[in-house]
Amino acid sequence: MSDCSIRLRVNGRAVERTVPARRSLADLLREDLGLTGTHVGCEHGVCGACTVLVDGRTARSCLLLAVQLEGAEVTTVEGLTPPAGLSALQEAFRECHALQCGFCTPGMLAAAHELLAENATPTRDEIRAAIAGNLCMCTGYVNIVRAIELAAHRLPR
Amino acid sequence: MTRWVGRPLPRKEDGRLLAGRGRYLDDVTRPGQLHAAMLRSPHAHARIVGLDAGEAATVPGVHAVLTGADAMAASRPIRPLIPTPVPLDDWCLAVDRVRYAGEPVAAVAAIDRATAEDALERIRVTYEPLPAVVDPEAALRSDSPLLYPALGTNVLWHDVLTYGDVTGAFARADGVLHERFEIQRYASTPLETFGAIAEHDAGLDAYTFWTNDQRPGLTLAILAESLAVPQSRLRLITPDIGGAFGNKRRPAYLLVCALLARRAGRPVKYVEDRLENLGALMHACNGVMDVELAYRGDGTVLALRVRDVADEGRNLISPTQHNLIKLGNIVNGYRIGAVSYEAYSVLTTKCPSGANRGIGKPFMCFAVERAMTLLARRLGLDPAELRLRNYVRRDEMPYTTPPGAQYDSGDYAATLRRALERFDYDGERRRQADGRASGRLLGIGIATSVEPAGTNLASYELITGRRAASGSAEAAMVRVEPDGGVRAAVGDPACGQGYETVVAQIVADELGLTPGDVHVERGFDSATTPWLYLSGNYSNKFSVTDVGAVLGAARAVRDKLVRIAAHRLEVAADDLELADGAVRVRGVPGPGFTLRELARTAYADVLGLPPGEAPGLEARHAHQNPLARPVGADRTVRSQLVFSNAAHCCLVEIDRRTGVVRILRHVVVHDCGRELNPLIVEGMVHGSTVHGLGAALLEEFRYDASGQLLTATFMDYLKPTALDVPDIEVDRLEHPSPFTPLGAKGVGEGGAIPAPAAVASAVEDALAAFDVTVRSLPITPERVWRWLSA
Numbered sequence: 001m002s003d004c005s006i007r008l009r010v011n012g013r014a015v016e017r018t019v020p021a022r023r024s025l026a027d028l029l030r031e032d033l034g035l036t037g038t039h040v041g042c043e044h045g046v047c048g049a050c051t052v053l054v055d056g057r058t059a060r061s062c063l064l065l066a067v068q069l070e071g072a073e074v075t076t077v078e079g080l081t082p083p084a085g086l087s088a089l090q091e092a093f094r095e096c097h098a099l100q101c102g103f104c105t106p107g108m109l110a111a112a113h114e115l116l117a118e119n120a121t122p123t124r125d126e127i128r129a130a131i132a133g134n135l136c137m138c139t140g141y142v143n144i145v146r147a148i149e150l151a152a153h154r155l156p157r
Numbered sequence: 158m159t160r161w162v163g164r165p166l167p168r169k170e171d172g173r174l175l176a177g178r179g180r181y182l183d184d185v186t187r188p189g190q191l192h193a194a195m196l197r198s199p200h201a202h203a204r205i206v207g208l209d210a211g212e213a214a215t216v217p218g219v220h221a222v223l224t225g226a227d228a229m230a231a232s233r234p235i236r237p238l239i240p241t242p243v244p245l246d247d248w249c250l251a252v253d254r255v256r257y258a259g260e261p262v263a264a265v266a267a268i269d270r271a272t273a274e275d276a277l278e279r280i281r282v283t284y285e286p287l288p289a290v291v292d293p294e295a296a297l298r299s300d301s302p303l304l305y306p307a308l309g310t311n312v313l314w315h316d317v318l319t320y321g322d323v324t325g326a327f328a329r330a331d332g333v334l335h336e337r338f339e340i341q342r343y344a345s346t347p348l349e350t351f352g353a354i355a356e357h358d359a360g361l362d363a364y365t366f367w368t369n370d371q372r373p374g375l376t377l378a379i380l381a382e383s384l385a386v387p388q389s390r391l392r393l394i395t396p397d398i399g400g401a402f403g404n405k406r407r408p409a410y411l412l413v414c415a416l417l418a419r420r421a422g423r424p425v426k427y428v429e430d431r432l433e434n435l436g437a438l439m440h441a442c443n444g445v446m447d448v449e450l451a452y453r454g455d456g457t458v459l460a461l462r463v464r465d466v467a468d469e470g471r472n473l474i475s476p477t478q479h480n481l482i483k484l485g486n487i488v489n490g491y492r493i494g495a496v497s498y499e500a501y502s503v504l505t506t507k508c509p510s511g512a513n514r515g516i517g518k519p520f521m522c523f524a525v526e527r528a529m530t531l532l533a534r535r536l537g538l539d540p541a542e543l544r545l546r547n548y549v550r551r552d553e554m555p556y557t558t559p560p561g562a563q564y565d566s567g568d569y570a571a572t573l574r575r576a577l578e579r580f581d582y583d584g585e586r587r588r589q590a591d592g593r594a595s596g597r598l599l600g601i602g603i604a605t606s607v608e609p610a611g612t613n614l615a616s617y618e619l620i621t622g623r624r625a626a627s628g629s630a631e632a633a634m635v636r637v638e639p640d641g642g643v644r645a646a647v648g649d650p651a652c653g654q655g656y657e658t659v660v661a662q663i664v665a666d667e668l669g670l671t672p673g674d675v676h677v678e679r680g681f682d683s684a685t686t687p688w689l690y691l692s693g694n695y696s697n698k699f700s701v702t703d704v705g706a707v708l709g710a711a712r713a714v715r716d717k718l719v720r721i722a723a724h725r726l727e728v729a730a731d732d733l734e735l736a737d738g739a740v741r742v743r744g745v746p747g748p749g750f751t752l753r754e755l756a757r758t759a760y761a762d763v764l765g766l767p768p769g770e771a772p773g774l775e776a777r778h779a780h781q782n783p784l785a786r787p788v789g790a791d792r793t794v795r796s797q798l799v800f801s802n803a804a805h806c807c808l809v810e811i812d813r814r815t816g817v818v819r820i821l822r823h824v825v826v827h828d829c830g831r832e833l834n835p836l837i838v839e840g841m842v843h844g845s846t847v848h849g850l851g852a853a854l855l856e857e858f859r860y861d862a863s864g865q866l867l868t869a870t871f872m873d874y875l876k877p878t879a880l881d882v883p884d885i886e887v888d889r890l891e892h893p894s895p896f897t898p899l900g901a902k903g904v905g906e907g908g909a910i911p912a913p914a915a916v917a918s919a920v921e922d923a924l925a926a927f928d929v930t931v932r933s934l935p936i937t938p939e940r941v942w943r944w945l946s947a
Binding site for chain 1: 167168170171172174175176177178179180181183184271345346347348349350397398399400401402430431652653654655836837839840841843844845846847848870871872876877878879880882884885
């Protein structure tokens, strides 16, 4: 199995690694970098649990090979979390009880982050569309939608 | 005195989970850890005539290989939850024969998962295919191919249980409604798949397991027997669990890891991929149910006759579970005086069935609620009115159903009335009429349910004639640490239900603290958590057993704190109270003794203890729910113990061109007694309801005639997304149970039980002009389109 050298930025830090060509981004994050906040739910790009931000846009880290990330800026849930406490979006999730088992949550946060970066006043339908690529088996989505709505209301205007 | 129980408190566990600092099974890494992969059968049914794993062992990076023959030599068979009529050996890997596509036949442990999977390709298995048995009715026939020839049949259980004068009631009836319903295979599919790490200490011959197994008490018993080591040398730890819903159990996989770890001398991790999870872990039984209602002309239902065929797949672990649990809600919320239940539990060459949110109750409720709605149609009654005429009344509580379930509390009619009000039933009916006039296909469905909590394992005596396990119980621990900090643990590993928060609320009230002062252990550790064989996260049991265990332990610690403080203050214990982290004289301002000071006495300055008082401030308590009892001589059984109830009203619209069903509104009114944390309760109602909506419209494990699973990925096995479901509208009544310590009742399964029937009735109502009867699920666009095109 051939190895490849890659350089990228993860959560603002430069990363340089030599990895097998078949290593997925999800495995690079979890196994090589110890960033276990990114979860792997289906490994065929449907469930969205492994969603991270690549250059600010959501991407399935299970469907990307690490070598495709040369020069990219990757942000995971660890990068979306302030050094102390929670972000406004995370706090809204907590207040609205938008998570139960928590396994989908990092991917949901990435999807919500992308939405709010593009649209500061989303409607409920727009919120639902934005998270439709992320499965949650626990909450029935009701409180996730509420939380994203609350976070949007609290955005500085 | 409660200050915290009952509050909608945001959860303690959320901080770490939101920050990506949860610790799930696959986040646990042991030094020297290897990764396992399993070779699985491509055939639904075949003899294994050759298996050569020699080449796999030579692949660089491979440390151990395990075949069925190896497993036979190195372990003992897995003990079933209930014995089969003839003892059948169930090994952790297939031996001689495979009985479902996806059954593991060999396993490899290597330096990483990819290397292990590469090595699987070097294992050569020669199969001699046998005929598959896919349809449960066909599996019942005497000429059916047999999964276990030694058994002489595929039927694991067949019986007819009769309660009351069924024949007489049918003879007296003005009419009989007979319908046949089917349920498909589906599963709650937690987002985190199942997995385990096993580590073997060769010096001690001891094993440690990390796993997201949700029923550790039972699993430890099986592991000890199969590995032939005493339970004292086993340790099982659960980290954060990414959802479970009954699905997360497979002792065989833990055994495979243990045997590989022993061979390799290194820890071995196995985590299912999604294909393995969907095709081979656990499905709810599919099945067929014939329902006959004997009724009077005014709509009073006199008797119910049910013939139920539960398709277990290749389930030797927990067969008959679906049948037995259906007895707990067979009459749903209705005063039906006579019941006959004919049960079949039958093996087929499909994925093993097993526990799934509600276990059997969703199908039982679907059948009875569909039958009630069809009866209303037949009699020209409103479906709500027919139900109101038949409910068990509030003044009849506690009410015992003919098979022996005891409905402890609740007002079923009031629940439905509140739901109709919240739904604006009359208004929606008017809007429906207006919409229909303009060509829209709008439908309204009602379904109501009882939701039992706590399984009484004695009910298996109905089948086996002898009692192995019985009752419903859980254990817990509360400890004031030497520095005055408080720690609690319970033998029930949370799988997303927020126990760290609710247990902290309960303990805080008892010890005069805030929930923030109480550290609740994450998950389960058999070395430190108190536990029973019955321990685990199953059967909706938290409110029925766990709460009592936590309360008992907290109260024992509280009493000891009071005794120590009374001794040191030289006052009577009755004059003391716990508040603000201290024990003080009631009504007298002032500090008294803080928990920290009392802990110093209990652990360090032990000469300050009252005479005869043992040092330490720790209590363990196990609570057994008082309602459980053995099977009666008349074969009545309390298979489940405490009953919540709910009413669902659903509004759907069908797209004429595509057949797509869109749920416009879904109202739930439920009554789970005292709500310990209403925020968490509401979340459970949302989630369980959406599980029911998924089963109603989307989800199906569909097999072809050769036993191949056709819906093995999330591209084919469709889960509800945020675009498929509406905002669930929730309201509540609170009739506390007299039989649980805080009056709480079960809420974990809730919406999953009646939601499928509500949606089915709504679809049928929308298609009233097409004379459709919905007898099975899921209601896919294709089916609707065919109805529309007929």
